[in-house]
Amino acid sequence: MSANGPTGTNTDTIQGITKEGLAEFNARMHAVVDEGKQANIVTLIARHGEIVNCDAYGVLDVSKTPPVPVKTDSIFRIASMTKPITAAAMMMLWEEGKWALEDPVSKFIPEFEGLKVKQDDGELVPQASPMTMRQLMSHSAGFGGRQEYPDLRDGDLQDMIDFLAQQPLFFQPGKGWRYGPSVDIQGYIMQKLTGQFVDVFLEERIFAPLGMVDSGFVLPPSKVDRLVNNHKPDDNGKLVTIDLPGTYNTSRPKFLGAGGGLMLSTVKDYWRFSQMILNGGEFEGKHYLKASTVEMMHSNVLEPGTSMMLGRHKLDGLGFGLGYAIVQDPALKTGQPLESYFWGGLYGTWFWIDPVNDMIVIGFINIISGTTMAGSPLLREVSARLIYKAVKEPSQN
Structure with missing residues (x-):
């Protein structure tokens, strides 16, 4: 598979998603970088257990000359996307x-x-x-x-x-x-x-068995050159770099934040975890959770009438399970279908799992204003609109 998508097929669709639609999706994501709203963007779409599109565009650091391109194995801070893993x-x-x-x-x-x-x-x-x-x-x-x-x-x-x-x-x-x-x-x-530290338990029970080789709380020196810089817009809206020191851990942190901290990962690592969840707790022949347990994780457990408040914002149309928000209103403007479940990260990373269409979508950016200025909510919405427009063959699952 190339950085710009799958190769080696002569059909017009890949797992029921049109090549034309995938090209339009990639072009729109690239435009966000070309417009100066993001330094980089890495996305992954999987359906029926197959990665049908994995794309990287932009640079690791806007201040570097010559620029270093972002790649599909570049490492990002996933922040609160750690929470479903902890769950x-x-x-x-x-x-x-x-x-x-x-x-x-x-x-x-x-x-x-x-x-x-x-x-x-x-x-x-x-x-x-x-x-x-x-x-x-x-x-x-x-x-x-x-x-x-x-x-x-x-x-x-x-x-x-x-x-x-x-x-x-x-x-x-x-x-x-x-x-x-x-x-x-x-x-x-x-x-x-x-009796184990959080990082040790996650490594032994989830990361290592799933083959999530680039996920964890500590970044080895050998991988620093794959870490994207965080960015932020200056007073004129131009992206500037946040210095790397202090933005990742070089040794076990004093505070092992199971809710985020400075957890690091790649889109393909996060896909492996998400695919295990979508598969009902199984991945590559190994069982991690029972299917009934996974079902419970993405079933609403909130009492009737409970309002979800994120800061000052009321999150209408959503329920919450044991680790995931769940789409319950088809009019929800995220564009994700009913029963899909998801979360995001402080620096703009986003993902969702769609059990109806047997699909996973992941997007990674790292920007301080991740939830504004073309950040996670907007990119999630744009992603959903383009991806479901491209789905031509409904899931048989």
Whole structure:
């Protein structure tokens, strides 16, 4: 397969997606770089278990002369796209009987026993019912959004727990949804249940078995030349480079953020993980999770009427499972079909899994304004519009 897509076929479609449509998709992604909105973009589309398009365009660093082209194996910061991986690891432990969905979180973190809930008038009241692991896995346990706390990553995971144990919850468990420290808390529980650091457990149970050779929290010196620079727009909207030092880990970080941190990966590594999930927990003959477990991960577990709030933005038309947001409204402007499930990363990375059309779409960029200026929401929408326009043969699965 070439960087610009698959070769060696004489048909007009590849796994039911037109070559013409794939060319239009690539051209539109390239235009985002040519227009100066992104320094680079790497995308991957897979259907029926086959990578039908893997494309790289742009440069690693806009400040370098001569420019160094981005490649399909370039390494990106995936930030919160770590969360679905953590969810899969937690569900492995669930299958082993290490925890149950209705277990109170305080069973594993005694410091959280009896946390109070802060009401709108400032009064602190008891929890109506103890927060559960199901709620922790779905961002509905009562914790606030990340912006509502100081930086919880200044210390280690125990420091985070100690701080949160002194703070009230922002809503009654199960009665709201906030995008906060829940997955980092899962990482803390993972370490207690396994006796292993988060990075070691993920490496042994997910990365190494799946062949995700370029994914992890630490970047070896031998791979630094494959890491894309982060970029940001200056006051005139022109892209400038963020210096590499401090933007990746050279050794195990003090804070092993299971919710993101400085997790690194490539589009093909992330495809291997996503394909395992789409396959119902199996990849290349090895079983990682039961199909029923995976189904539960992308089934809505939020209580009826629960509103998902990301910062100040209400996310209408979505549900949330155990690690994934789920499209529940066909009018949702992301353009993804019903039942598709997804997430994204702070620096603009995005992906979705479409079980109806048996498809995976992944896009990687790294820009500080990743959620604005042609960032993840816009590129996700553009991707979906072009890709589904190109699907000519509906899935038989």
